[in-house]
Amino acid sequence: MDLTYGPEYDAFRAEVQAFLAANRAHAPADARPKDPASIRWQARLIAQGYTARIIPAAYGGAGRPPDILKSRIIAEEFASAGVSMGLGGQGISMLVPTLLEVGTEAQRAQFIAPTLRGDMVWCQGYSEPGAGSDLASLRTSAIVDGDDFVINGQKIWTSTAHIADWMFCLVRTEPQAPKHDGISFLLLRMDTPGIEIRPLIDMTMNRNFNEVFFTDVRVPVTQIVGKRGDGWKVANVILKNERDSLSNPNAALARLNALRDIMREETIDGDRLIDKPAFRDRLMRIEGRVMALLFNDLRVLSSQLNHGQDASLARMVVKLQGTELRHELERLAIDVMGENGLAYGSNPYLRDRGSWQYAYMFYLGLIIGGGTSQIQKNIIAERGLGLPRESKLATA
Amino acid sequence: MEFGLSAEQRLLTDSVVRYLRDLAPLSRVRQIADGGRADDLIAGITELGLPALLIEDTHGGVGLTALDACLVAEVLGYHVAPVPFVANAVIAPTALRLAGSPTQQRAYLPKIAAGEMIFGAGLSSRTGARAGTGVHVRNGRLSGATRFVLDFAADAYIIADSDAGLHIVMADAAGLERRALETIDRTRPIGELIFTDTPAEPLPNAAGAFATILALGRAALAADTLGAAQYMLDQAVDYAKQRHQFGRPIGSFQAVKHMCAEMAANLEPTRAFMWYAGNSFAALPDEAPRLASHFKAHISEVGTFVAKTATEVHGGMGFTDLVGLHYWFKRIGFNRQMLGSPERLREDVSG
């Protein structure tokens, strides 16, 4: 057991802290796609090597040598300073790692740099009305005609489709094959003729996701990632990345600290909420859960640095535990604020621009999205604990 | 012994159910939530006798009981009905009956019963006052602020001051500033009242009656949560039967079955709790405030669990506006904080 990172890393941490102190004024409160201030911040972070850190410079990344500890220090310091880590989104968090792993050289050259810069925004077209948890039953079809795929069908719950320039999606190219083997992973421009986008309002009352309809949409056959029929495998390369990105324990820690501050400020009949035993106990329970996930994350990290350490179960529980924890944490903040915690939209008593109510609902969305909690539990039980699969499903 | 509802009570709730099912479907609720007017629905429930429920027939009311008011509130919650009730039909008539003078009763109760006046209620200075709120009386006039006023779109308000007093304040009183407050629950308008030497009419017998008035308001809000949670459970069960994944109804997965069963197992006992607590206002008046507090604290926790779980059963559909489930989710969230949060209520009853 050695939990020190070493002198080189202490120096690096000091460097990150100095950067944050000097530059945080330029950071947007939340990095948003297509927002000029966010794009400028992103460029600054790439130049500094704090985002897109290990992606080769030839593809627009920072081109630093892989060093998990340095990446972690950056994440820790940005979270504790409450400063944006730059642009996220499904292009950067999912498509870029996919192309790095299984894309062609031409695809990497074309897509990675503009995506990292924030000039090319992506959406993820996986789910369909009939294919959510059972994603492999998706039916949107792509049939080869000359040099093109011709796509027909419908996607749903497509986050950011309305602002995206491109979509990466799963379509059925081999209707005769068993369901997991008939899927391909395609890239397509959102302004291709035949695509219709209809916004969906979600429970936060935002229009963040959409239905996307395809009618005879023609996409060059070169825009496939991996081989025909390999789409399921390609998608699985990065599913893990998505699940990790939905439940960052450093972000939970920053949120916990903000909540503690609110509890020191808010009063009820003149008493501070932090002095109320019932609320204090709830805060401490959540703090314990945040700590468990932080140290679990450290263990997962360690297993990547040291051969022979197995943290697969530790990693498998992260999406389930992380999203449930955040939902609970945000809920406590609302209870702490009481009636003021109901404030929304234009309400003058809104705290932090309504982020607590928003996140309380949004994390319920993330409990569902990216593989529901029930599906996560199935995975933990079957792949993690080796319990027998439900018999009918095994053959479905 | 017989612990159950009477035929009259079932008739009463059936009539409200039928009315709301026909005239306040989700499409209409959405329209009102988006700023449309609810006048016809308010007229409709007035015709059904809802504001008159707790008012004696000598004042033009129907003279029913606290339990009846809870049963109606449950139906309103089930339909997320965007109409005034808890302040106008429960708190105000009870305050006037128990704390008002005969003159005040004659002046206001018939108007409430007939729908000629709507009352809001601002009790927040007595239910856990937040910074910046509190109402003080000087020479019979009010100063300060009360927030989270229920049934805000009203002609007059019942206001609790920070001591033990209750007052009637007219909506157009001099020195009264009214500020609507947007919340997550758009089916019920709330707002803030700011008083600057505002003329008010005190209710002479407030001191001894306040606990019961507040308790009845709490019981009604809690009943609203029960109704809203029951709706969410019913929807989840229906959806679990219809929605297929992996070639079978999702309700055939034990995970989904257990989510539904757990919701039912938590929710079902709250119905008897509501009957008992509602009935206690007549049968065991001394115990009613304690029962109402426990009922509201408990149903708030159950409601929070059901709201989350029923949404999860719907998958992505639960998170969107398409099936509108979030109106119920938010109504449950609203009721949880109003007139005393669970922590506050448990603190009250533990003393």
Ligand SMILES: Cc1cc2nc3c(=O)[nH]c(=O)nc-3n(C[C@H](O)[C@H](O)[C@H](O)COP(=O)(O)OP(=O)(O)OC[C@H]3O[C@@H](n4cnc5c(N)ncnc54)[C@H](O)[C@@H]3O)c2cc1C
């Ligand atoms: C906020 C948010 C953002 C999203 N963004 C995107 C996006 O950008 N792109 C995209 O493609 N998709 C996106 N999705 C879709 C998301 O991936 C799906 O909603 C999710 O996979 C669940 O599928 P479903 O909605 O069809 O629910 P269903 O699969 O119908 O599930 C309904 C219920 O049944 C349960 N269930 C289903 N199968 C089983 C089983 N075998 N065992 C036990 N229980 C089961 C589920 O747990 C759930 O409770 C998003 C969803 C949300 C909520």
